[in-house]
Structures are given as C-alpha cells and as structure tokens.
Amino acid sequence: MKVILGGLAQPATSLANNTGTWRNYIPVFLQKTCTGCTICAIVCPEGCVYSVEKKKFTFDAKYCKGCGMCAAECPVDDIEMVMEEK
Amino acid sequence: MEKHLFLAGHTACYGCGEALGARLVVDAAGPNIITTDATGCLEVFSSRWPQSAWAVPFIHSLFENSAAVASGVEAALKAMGRQGEAKVIAQGGDGGTADIGLQCLSGMFERGHDILYVCYDNEAYMNTGVQRSGLTPYDSDTRTSPSGKVSWGNRYLKKDMPAIAAAHGVPYIATASVAYPKDVQSKVKKALSITGPKYVQVHVPCPLGWKSDPALTIKVAKLAVETGLYPIFEMENGVVTKVRKIPRPAKPVTEYLKLQGRFAHLFKKGGGEAEVKKIQQIADENIKKYGLLSEAAEKVAVEKE
C-alpha cells in the first residue's frame, strides 16, 4: 500500500480488520423470543448485529469482539454469551 | 450487515461507548457531511492507516483544534460556494473539548460557524490511560486524581460545558447519552437543521476508564441519567426547552457508583459515606435545577427506546 500525501486513508477500509479475533465470549442469538425491537443491533459498538428477518437477528463474527452488550440489553433474554472455543 | 457510515473493524475496546456514540451521530447525520476530530481514542481506533472506519470525509489534525479545523472547512465551503455539498460536524472527546480545545471551540462559537460540535464525554483522558479532565466527575479515581490515604479522587466538579456554550449565544445545545440512542440521533438531526453553531454532548461510558463491565455500558449510562447525575436536556437560544424526565423516585447514586471501579474507594474506606452524600447532593441539585423528576413514576420508567 503506497503512502499517499502523508497518509490519506481510503474510506470504509476498516472492514478489512478482523476484530473478531479479540473475542473470548461469543453471542448466541437464540431466535426464540425475539420481538424485533432492534436494540441489539442499535447498541452494538461494532455495528455488526443485523436482522436476517423481522424477528431474527444475527451478527458478523468477523467483527464481534464479544462485549456482550447485545445480550445485556436484550429485553427478552434471547441472546446468550458463551465462552468461545478456539 | 446494516449499512453504517462508521464501520466495523475499528479497534475500540470491548463495549466502547464512544464507538457507539460516533456511529449513532454519523448515521443520523447521513453521508453528506464533513467531519473533523480531535486527537483521542476515537481518532486512534477509527483511522489507523491504511484503514479508516469512516465512510464520510474525515480529518484529524491535532488534540486541541477540531473546532478550528472545522471552522476552516466551513469557511472553505462558503468561500467556494459549496455549502450545499456537506454539513460540518466537529468531534472531540471531553479533554479535547472542555480543556485543551476550549479556546478553539470558543472561537468557533463566537464566530457563529455553521457547525455541529459533538463532544463524546467519557469523563477522562482515556486515550492516554485515564487521567482526569475538566469533565471528570467529583471523586472519580483517575491516574492523575487517584484516591489515596488522604484523597477521595477528583476534587473538582464537572465543567458546565452547556452553560459555556450558552454564554456564547449558541442557538442549539443538547446533552444526550448512548443509553438513549434514538434521542442522540434525533438531537443530531435537529441540530443539523439549525443554522449556526450547535453543541451536543453525548455521555459515553468507557469500560476501561470507569472500570465497568463492558456488557453494562448501556446500563451504566442509563443509571447516570436516572440518578440525576447526567441530566439530559435541550437548550434553545439560551433557555432549557426540553428535559428527559427520570422515574420518580430517582435512583440513589450508589446504584450508579457501585457498578464502577472508579468509585470503588468510596465504599471501601471509612468516611466514604460522607463523600457519597456529596455526590447524591450533586444529583439532587441537578434534579432540582433541571426539573428532572417525572410527574408519574411508572409511565416513564417503562418507556422504551
């Protein structure tokens, strides 16, 4: 990667960065009692939680650092954090 | 994944309130913005060359000049007839805003630039390893305001930035918290609809500096509001026009303090009760000053974002 004019960076390139490797705990989206409130997606500091269907959410394991905010904030306890086997 | 303007792959800590705050702000603002940022955590974890988490034009220059660089951006857009191209958002942490960057911010306010300044308030210099700032709360334990045999931590009260902004005649001022994401976003949108300087201060917990559970970032942030320690309000043309009411009775500050290691010394050492009382007093004064308590306790308590 050539240095351009003192270090310009191209937009949206952080996606190349695999922050999922930081994880100790991984969320499990049970997809049982989900009401589709979207809180999990809103509060994720990585912005890597997303809906596949209206009441079915999942996350991108490439970026999830396993902070557990989605699980802590889920009002219906439909997300569990489990120790990740690596 | 959802389409965001502040993207994954950034290198913020687990459960970072500031990363969440920044994403909420730029997503609300939309793609037609130019953002500046002060040196600090946000800049470091979002723009480590050759990567950038920003999908919007972004410039970081120095610790103390985000507001001045934004002033230059805005002046350039004006001078070149490009005002329609982008709104300007200046960003900074609490140190870059209330301490070292205050002079540049004052200049920006005074000159009336059409800029939204967003302060991500995590209440200390986190980028350099948790030292106190002008927005560090009373009794908070930081590396430069440590608790010790003869110290309860930070001796000073939070600098009242909204009042400082108001004294400059800033037409729109708001506080917000990542605990209420939609509120953050609607305030950003409202701010951007107003011409002139705007100031929005977003409370963003820092699990590292606050020594709190990363999973509880939202919970901690919410308690700051529900205890009255972090009043959420809007000021328009110098007058408080809207307040986020908190459930009656307000939660005791201990509920908030106990979740955070930065206040742990208050509960370990003899005499801590008196200090906690002082903090409760700060909350009580906020509640009175801003009229934070709701009329009906239950109604607000169940309000969900």
Next chain:
Amino acid sequence: MIEIRIHGRGGQGIVTSGELIGFAAFSDGKYAQAYPSFGSERMGSPVTTYVRIDDRPIRTRTLIYNPDFIIIQDSTLLATEPVLDGLKPKGLVLVNTKKSADALGLDLNSRVLTIPAAELAMEALGRPIVNTTILGAFAAASGAISLEGIRSALEHRFTKELAEKNLKAATKGYNFVKEKKQ
C-alpha cells in the same frame, strides 16, 4: 542620495510625513525609501521617520546617521532628544515653531529655518495638524521634492476633499519659506 530625518511625537503624523515625502519624490521620477522608527511608540512619545531620495534604486536599509535634512515637527524635542545628531555640515534644519531661528540659539554649522506651522495649518485646515504644512515648507527650503509631487502624494493618500485642504496647507508652508527667502 539625499537623506532626511523627521522628528516628532507619536500621533503627529510623522509616519505619514515620511510616506508623503517619499511619494512626492517618487512621483517626481526619483527613487525613494521611507520608514518609521520601528517600535511600540505611544501617542506623545518621541518618534522618528527616515526618508532617502536618490536617482538610482536605494539599497541601504540602515537608519540615517548623517542626514542632509532634519525636520523637527515638535520643537520641544530640541531640549530633550539628540535630534540634531549627525547633521551634515551645510545641512538644513527645519523647525516647527513660532520663534525665529536666531531665538532658538542652535549652535550649528548649518542652515536653520523655522515655520509657525500650527498657525498656518489652522488657516488652511481649521485644525493644527502641522505635518502637511511643514511638508510644503520642506519642499521650498530643500528643493528635494516639488509642490507638484506633494500634490500627487496627497491625492494618492487622501480623499479628494482632504487632499485639497492639505494641499492648501502645504502651499501655505511652501510660500512662507519662499517669501522668507526673498
């Protein structure tokens, strides 16, 4: 090269005097250089302006130590400042005072001319602003610049109305010296 030193007090238009002499010489087709004594002088404190006039480009940027002409816009400086230092033999000192040259009692090897500039300025301008009156007197006494040069300098520097008034003042000064000579 002709070197001129102007002495006065802050607020008396000394810097402007230098600029006007320089511009007059410039419009007479000569090279000129003018610069004030640099500093944070306040109203009332002694100030100096330096002017050089030559037929070729002027490179020297030093202060003027041995002037051909000294203009003293405020005669009280004679008592307190070394304003006459370095004057060339057969040079000229022009002093703004009601007194006669003899009455000043200056022990010099040079010509001393006095001019009651305040009175003349009052007649022309209605205000005792003396610098342009002295400018006219200097033109007449030295021949270093022409009255026509002064006219274009004033027109360059001031609005039309102000230029006309000041030209009147300068002409009064000019004629005063011319008549005195005869």
Next chain:
Amino acid sequence: MARTFTEGSKAVAETVKLCRPNVIAAYPITPQTHISEELAQMVANGELKAEYVTVESEFAAASVVLGASATGARTYTATSSQGLLLMTEVLFNISGMRLPVVMTCANRAVSSPINIWNDQQDSISVRDAGWVQLYAEDIQEASDLHLQAFRIAEHPEVLLPVMVCMDGFILTHAYEPVDLIEQKEADAFLPPYQPQYYLTPKNPITFGAMMGPESYMEARCQLDRALWGSARIVEEVAKEFKKRFGRFQGALVDTYCIEGAEIVLVAMGSVISTIKEAIDLLRKEGVKVGLLKVRCFRPFPREAIKEALVGAREVLAIDRAFSPGSGGVLATEIRAALQDVKKAPEIKGHIVGLGGREISVETIINIVKDRKAVGREDRFVDLKEALLK
C-alpha cells in the same frame, strides 16, 4: 504592471489579493499586523472575495487554514515571532498533510526578553516543520514571492506549504517603489488551485490517519523527498516569473560580485542590500569580496551553495538567528554543505542584528576587515561589552 510607492505590508497584501485566496485567517501581531489589516479592508471593501476568519489565536489561524486547505480552498495566513511559535504544532501538521498553505512570516525576535524588532529567530526556529522557506531581500521581492509561493506550493510534485519570510519593520513598514502586477497577468501565472484530494462527500477520504512504526517513516521520507524536489520547482517558477514579469532576484540563491571573490559573505533577507553597499565600498578599496544570497533556506540548496563557494578562500556567514549552544544556523548548515569539498574555504559565523540591533554598512565592512583577528567560533557582532560585565 504599475509602479507605485507603497508600504511593504501593503504591497504584500496587494499581491496576496491577486492570488485570489478563498480563505484567510490571521491573528494580529506586530509587525505582521498591517498585512492582515490590509486584507481585512480589501474583503470589507468587496475587492477581495474571500472568507476572512477572525480567529482567537495564531494556533487557530493555522488550524483554520489547515481545515480550509484540506477542503480544497486556496488559503493564506500571516504571522510573526510568538505567533509563529504558537502555530508550531499546526505547522508540522500542515506539511505532514501536504497542504499548500502560503504564509508570510514578518520576521521578529522571540521572547524572552520580549522584543518586537527584527531578527529571524522565529522562522529559523521552525525550519524543521517541513515548509518551503523563502527569504525576501526587499519589498519588491517580498511582494513577488507571494505569487511564486502559491505556484510552488500547489505544484502537483510539491504540495507543501510555503513560508515567505520578510524582515519585520525593515520590509513590512518601509515604503519603496514597487511594481505591482495586474490581475490578468497574475491569473495567467497562477491558475486556480485544483487539488487531487480534498474533503468532500463525493470521495470521502480520511485525512490525518494515525501511522505506526510500519509506515510513519515512509510518510516522513516522502515529505523529505517532496521538499528536496521542490527546489527544482522553486527554480522553474522563478524563471517563469522572470520571463513574464522581467524580474529575477535569484531562485534558490543569488550572487553579487562573486566572480573572483576570495571572501564571500552569505546571508538571507534584507541585510543583503546592506551587504551589497558594503561590497561596493570594499571593492573600491581592492578587497576581493562577494556575496551569496540564500533566497531559499528550505529546501537547503546544498549544491548551489557548494558551486558558488567552491572558489572562495573564506566564507563569512551572516546569521540573524542562532541555535543557542551550537552557533549561527546558516554558518552551521554551510559547514555541513561543504564538508566533502576538498580545499573547502574557511567558514566563520557571525551573529548579527538580533532583536533589531542595527546592521550598518560599517558593521559589514568591519566583519570583513576584522576577520583575521577573530577565531573560528561563531561570534556575536557589535556586542556592547559593558552590558555583559
């Protein structure tokens, strides 16, 4: 082209106006103030269509032009002394981000003791900030240099800020005949700035990213190469300026009476004129003395200096600034430039004119005449020994 008789600051402001800057930000400081006042008046009169940002400090002035330049605007600022030092942090940022800002430094001594008069300690102290630094000999050159500065700064191979240094008071407050360029001629010489990268949602690039040990050095090396490379552009632009306007006062360096000179004085800024006067007098006495004028101090024109000095027996560097604990800066750098020259001339450093101390023709003549009597140490000239006892 029209010749007028005007103040140095006014002449510079007139030229800056011709360059059509979009954004100007400056903070008052003596002796720079007249320049920014003139520009403010031009904007107020509607003669100059620019955003004039009245900042709260020089630090903000530099930050505002940084932001504006990154947004694609042509930008200008001016300062002196403490103001320049207050800008220091931003100066490094502007060059690091490769932004073609143009600045006038009205050279003035730095505190403490506070002193508003001229020397060059301010700009010399920021010589490592990564800016092109050009030093003006007279008002005409100071004025002309601004038009050239924007051309150099915005050249696609340069993209670096340029600092035009003019001696405070001596040039900023003096009145001289100056040839002013017509707007049409200026426009033909300096086309509008067309940045390749700038802040815009159309291409949302990130400026000012953090670089670690893996790439920081390359970015700095790139800056260094660009600065060295700017020497060629400084020359090109000076030559083209000469072709269009007929004036040439050197590019990287200039010389006076250097043919066959055994003793060569080297200096920068307005003292050059005084030295020329001294040389004329010395030559009449049969002293074989010449002058090397350093017009471009950054990039430091090593080769041009070598070429000019190689035949001399003695070099007398005249410094209006110094590095405490080291010596005259020009002297030091010339020594470095000549270190691989066989039979290199002896180089003696002279620190003169600090804080407005007068440098007369006699000062220069004495430096030349006393040169045998003094040692190799850089020395302060015309010291008042009584004040040191």
